[in-house]
Amino acid sequence: MNTNVAVDAQNVGKIYGIGNSAVTALGDVSLSIQKGEFFTLLGPSGCGKTTLLRCIAGFETPTSGAIHLSGRDITHTPPNARPVNTVFQSYALFPHLTVAQNVGFGLKMLGKPADEVTKSVARVLALVKLEEFADRFPQQLSGGQQQRVALARALAPEPEVLLLDEPLSALDLKLRKEMQSELKRLQTETGITFIFVTHDQEEALTMSDRIGVMSRGALLQVGTPHEIYENPADRFVADFIGETNFLEGTVADGKVRIGTGDVLDVALKVQTGAVTLAIRPEQVSIVPTGSGIAAKITETTYMGTDTHYTLALDDGSDIVARVQSNTTQAHKVGDAVAIRIGTVQVLQS
Amino acid sequence: MAKPRAFDVTTLPGFTFIAILSFVLLYAPIVTLVVYSFNGGNSVNQWGGFSLEWYVVAFNNAAVQDATMRSLIIALWAAVISTSVATLAALGTTRRGKFKGQTVIYIIINQPLMVPEIVTAVALLIFFSSVKLATGYSGLGYLILAHSAFCIPFAYLPIRARLEGMDTAMETAAADLYATPLQTFRYVTLPLLLPGVIAGAMLAFIISLDNVVITEFVKSAGQDTLPTYMLGQLRRALTPEVNAISTTLLALTIFILIAFALVTKKRN
Numbered sequence: 001m002n003t004n005v006a007v008d009a010q011n012v013g014k015i016y017g018i019g020n021s022a023v024t025a026l027g028d029v030s031l032s033i034q035k036g037e038f039f040t041l042l043g044p045s046g047c048g049k050t051t052l053l054r055c056i057a058g059f060e061t062p063t064s065g066a067i068h069l070s071g072r073d074i075t076h077t078p079p080n081a082r083p084v085n086t087v088f089q090s091y092a093l094f095p096h097l098t099v100a101q102n103v104g105f106g107l108k109m110l111g112k113p114a115d116e117v118t119k120s121v122a123r124v125l126a127l128v129k130l131e132e133f134a135d136r137f138p139q140q141l142s143g144g145q146q147q148r149v150a151l152a153r154a155l156a157p158e159p160e161v162l163l164l165d166e167p168l169s170a171l172d173l174k175l176r177k178e179m180q181s182e183l184k185r186l187q188t189e190t191g192i193t194f195i196f197v198t199h200d201q202e203e204a205l206t207m208s209d210r211i212g213v214m215s216r217g218a219l220l221q222v223g224t225p226h227e228i229y230e231n232p233a234d235r236f237v238a239d240f241i242g243e244t245n246f247l248e249g250t251v252a253d254g255k256v257r258i259g260t261g262d263v264l265d266v267a268l269k270v271q272t273g274a275v276t277l278a279i280r281p282e283q284v285s286i287v288p289t290g291s292g293i294a295a296k297i298t299e300t301t302y303m304g305t306d307t308h309y310t311l312a313l314d315d316g317s318d319i320v321a322r323v324q325s326n327t328t329q330a331h332k333v334g335d336a337v338a339i340r341i342g343t344v345q346v347l348q349s
Numbered sequence: 350m351a352k353p354r355a356f357d358v359t360t361l362p363g364f365t366f367i368a369i370l371s372f373v374l375l376y377a378p379i380v381t382l383v384v385y386s387f388n389g390g391n392s393v394n395q396w397g398g399f400s401l402e403w404y405v406v407a408f409n410n411a412a413v414q415d416a417t418m419r420s421l422i423i424a425l426w427a428a429v430i431s432t433s434v435a436t437l438a439a440l441g442t443t444r445r446g447k448f449k450g451q452t453v454i455y456i457i458i459n460q461p462l463m464v465p466e467i468v469t470a471v472a473l474l475i476f477f478s479s480v481k482l483a484t485g486y487s488g489l490g491y492l493i494l495a496h497s498a499f500c501i502p503f504a505y506l507p508i509r510a511r512l513e514g515m516d517t518a519m520e521t522a523a524a525d526l527y528a529t530p531l532q533t534f535r536y537v538t539l540p541l542l543l544p545g546v547i548a549g550a551m552l553a554f555i556i557s558l559d560n561v562v563i564t565e566f567v568k569s570a571g572q573d574t575l576p577t578y579m580l581g582q583l584r585r586a587l588t589p590e591v592n593a594i595s596t597t598l599l600a601l602t603i604f605i606l607i608a609f610a611l612v613t614k615k616r617n
Binding site: 057058059078079080081084085086088090092093094095096105106109110153154157 | 519521524541
């Protein structure tokens with residue numbers, strides 16, 4: 001086995017309940033996460049990302065498949081015997097212990113001598129910039145500070161893998177942005193493998209080395225943020241990551257004919273017959289009538305830097321264009337215009 | 350910000366009257382009892398001036414001292430035993446997955462709350478008399494065991510409530526941080542549960558302290574507790590001494606209940 005693999009999941013499945021009431025939380029997920037990688041599991045709620053995380057942490061036992069940690073089978077190892085720590089969504093800080101005692105808990109349970117625990121706690125608290133709060137209790141801290149304590153507590157035992165279960169979802173936008181770069185910094189500084197679970201695609205795109213997109217218990221695509229965004233494997237991924245327009249079309253003579261009868265010259269691989277075109281709104285530009293596909297503006301939304309235009313094509317399909325706001329050339333609802341389409345992803349229907 | 354209330358009972362006719370009447374019914378007898386404990390005369394219903402004499406009499410009465418000591422010993426043991434059992438029962442019913450017969454288990458644990466006390470008393474009398482015959486032992490053990498048994502549900506309920514209100518994420522986090530199940534209990538569950546345990550023990554202590562029916566049936570000769578001693582006194586001459594003892598007991602109970610409220614509130 002490759003020695004650079006931190007976590008290796010092979011055909012992991014998790015089914016809750018039995019018989020007719022059985023619910024499949026995880027289908028048949030196989031995944032390799034490299035050492036030192038910032039890996040994000042991304043998907044809507046209920047897609048199985050948290051179940052997969054809990055299987056890696058040991059809070060759930062998969063009903064099928066195996067999980068290896070640095071080559072060791074840990075599928076049935078209890079959570080306290082896994083060199084893996086978790087940052088919980090609810091933080092789950094111990095309210096009866098001080099910040100320092102919370103952070104030192106893992107090392108104390110591992111039986112480390114008291115002076116070593118004290119030293120490590122001081123080092124990790126410095127890492128998350130919470131030195132002066134060591135003797136406070138968690139209730140006396142703000143949400144953002146509690147988040148840092150949770151992070152420090154999970155980092156203190158220097159786990160092989162750090163699991164983060166939507167840790168930023170309880171923070172307000174400004175704090176969340178701060179913590180995003182903070183997390184990235186900590187990951188680079190410590191070199192620990194991070195597995196991050198989120199439903200926020202923007203968060204996933206900005207922080208991750210690689211992303212695994214999940215839906216309904218299945219892993220749909222694994223790749224770098226760039227690959228996932230520019231080259232979505234299917235309609236779900238394209239739709240979930242960023243905004244996407246979908247136009248139905250058919251392949252003819254190496255080109256794609258869409259519903260309006262217009263023919264687009266797009267890069268085709270092996271697709272034939274009916275296809276779906278995934279078009280990012282920023283790839284749609286509005287041009288004067290006659291110089292592109294005829295369209296009519298049905299809705300405009302001013303977003304500051306950008307303006308979103310919803311356009312109706314002749315066949316009744318809608319397409320959204322995102323263009324830089326331009327006061328002198330703003331289009332109004334009802335304007336007849338034309339559109340030109342840039343980069344297109346062709347998905348087999 | 351006050352929420353608009355669709356239904357407010359204070360606007361119904363007679364609300365104030367009913368409320369005051371209820372309080373009078375509840376507290377008039379107790380107030381009378383307390384007032385007459387300071388009576389200078391020999392009567393429990395004819396005022397003969399303020400005096401603390403009956404408190405002096407009660408405190409110097411060797412039989413009262415004896416019964417009080419016995420009551421406290423029994424209540425203390427009953428609180429310790431019933432709270433220990435109740436803690437284990439509460440852990441067993443909340444810190445595991447759903448199981449078949451869960452409701453039945455709850456009913457079995459809370460049985461003393463439902464079975465008529467007199468039935469339990471008679472049952473214990475018959476059971477313990479055969480044990481007495483077989484072993485020859487006739488000490489306080491029987492009373493302690495009997496009190497422990499009926500105190501269990503009173504200790505169980507606050508402990509279970511505390512456990513159910515506790516986020517199990519704490520225990521998950523402890524396991525994640527290398528704590529074995531035993532360490533998790535020692536360093537996380539138990540400290541967080543402590544207010545519930547203390548509350549349960551206090552409740553059990555009070556319940557044991559004022560028990561009459563079961564004690565009356567189970568006690569051997571010369572094993573009067575404070576309540577059974579007072580019951581015995583009523584059959585003879587009724588003097589404000591009983592009022593003085595009752596008032597002292599009332600004061601102790603109120604003190605414990607306030608402590609109970611403080612303990613449960615503080616940690617929440």
